[in-house]
Amino acid sequence: MKLHRRKFIKTLGISIFVVIFQFKSLYAAAKKIVNSNLSNKQKNIMFKEGTERPFSSELLNEKRKGFYYCANCENKLFASNSKFDSGTGWPSFSEALPGAFKTKTDYTFGMERVEYHCAKCGAHHGHVFNDGPRESGKRFCNNGLCLIFKPE
Ligand SMILES: [Zn+2]
Secondary structure (H helix, E strand, O other): OHHHHHHHHHHHHHHHHHHHHHHHHHHHHHOOOOOOOOOHHHHHHHHHOOOOOOOOOHHHHOOOOEEEEEOOOOOEEEEHHHEEOOOOOOOEEOOOOOOOEEEEEEOHHHOOEEEEEEOOOOOEEEEEEOOOOOOOOOEEEEOHHHEEEEEO
16 A cells, blocks of 8 residues: 555656656747857846846937847837836837737746747747836836847
8 A cells, every 4th residue: 555655656746747847848949049149148138037237238228210129039029119218227118019029927036027028939038017107008128138129
């Protein structure tokens, strides 16, 4: 009886491990490095959900007309008219282009935050908050290192 139970627990343990492992590799498969020129800093943000230092992005002062693209896969993400100065130190946008991102609720640091990532390559870009000053009410707080700006 005891032996059976031990065997059952062991089998159950392995099954759980296999399920978690498969889930993890499925999730990992959705993320893909396309741009082999990404720096370590960019990879840390985009694939390990890191964050750049506030006020470090050159894009903070970018005010030209154009579009912002994913630094990894060049997916078109934001139009310049949605950019605003949030004072947080990260490039901020009131809305993303349709279908640009997918979201996931993130519980890191004991806070509930909505993380968003590129719908095409899965790279993490930032978090979206519901305290935006414009009509959408949204504030996309994006790491500048994940973006490429192309003026029009
Ligand atoms: Zn991408």
